Amino acid sequence: MLTVDYDSFGLEPGALVLDMGCGAGRHAFESLRRGARVIALDYSFEELTAVRDLFWAMDETGEVGHGGASLPVRGDALCLPFRDGTFDRIICSEVLEHIGDDAGAIAELTRVLKPGGTIAVTVPAWLPEKLCWWLSAEYHAPLAPGGHVRIYTEELLRDRLRASGLQPGRSHHAHALHSAYWWLRCAVGPTNDSNPLVKAYHRLLVWDITDAPAVTRLTERLLNPVIGKSVVVYATRTTAEAERVAA
Numbered sequence: 001m002l003t004v005d006y007d008s009f010g011l012e013p014g015a016l017v018l019d020m021g022c023g024a025g026r027h028a029f030e031s032l033r034r035g036a037r038v039i040a041l042d043y044s045f046e047e048l049t050a051v052r053d054l055f056w057a058m059d060e061t062g063e064v065g066h067g068g069a070s071l072p073v074r075g076d077a078l079c080l081p082f083r084d085g086t087f088d089r090i091i092c093s094e095v096l097e098h099i100g101d102d103a104g105a106i107a108e109l110t111r112v113l114k115p116g117g118t119i120a121v122t123v124p125a126w127l128p129e130k131l132c133w134w135l136s137a138e139y140h141a142p143l144a145p146g147g148h149v150r151i152y153t154e155e156l157l158r159d160r161l162r163a164s165g166l167q168p169g170r171s172h173h174a175h176a177l178h179s180a181y182w183w184l185r186c187a188v189g190p191t192n193d194s195n196p197l198v199k200a201y202h203r204l205l206v207w208d209i210t211d212a213p214a215v216t217r218l219t220e221r222l223l224n225p226v227i228g229k230s231v232v233v234y235a236t237r238t239t240a241e242a243e244r245v246a247a
Helices: 026-033 045-060 102-112 126-135 154-163 176-188 196-211 214-227 239-246
Strands: 016-020 037-042 069-074 087-093 113-124 166-174 230-237
Touching (some): 016 026, 026 045, 026 087, 045 069, 126 214, 154 230, 176 214
Parallel strands (some): 087 113
Antiparallel strands (some): 113 230
């Protein structure tokens, strides 16, 4: 289940890509399939171990695109272990809502992005997230590890990117079918996986992901602009910002 639109992202074989806060690695794997050189960074050893194992499996089964390479790296979003202007492309998907100092994290991402490079940033969209917070305090749990600490509007995200010297461009919403799923989960308790309605909806989502039937694909395309669970903004690092950092 990809949130980033790779046509908008403009990824080319051989590009050096950072998947910051890679989690289970879905975007890192897709980038590797497309022949990118991928750094999958996360703070969790457990996540990185699973990502490393799947990188190995992809290589063994010939799923790595020509010229592709991969490396899992443990690191902190506020102090990235890379030189200025390292990456051609960066993905930061569903990460910033977990970070108290999101401006600091964006500044680090800007620093390690090459001048003219593209970053794709995704966060939970305002309306679906607002309803989840209203339905369940447990869902976001801002004081718990990994909890959501803020709700973004698209304009707030764009302002954060501009403040770091990035130039925001195209945006879109994704995963509308997942919004209703999470509203349901929040209504019955976000950890209640045994609820019959939750289990039935989960089967629907699995069917959508594995089979991509026309009915769910069309429904999601129609609903995404209104209730898409995630908002994605693509931005570039300007030459002026690169010169300012170098000075």
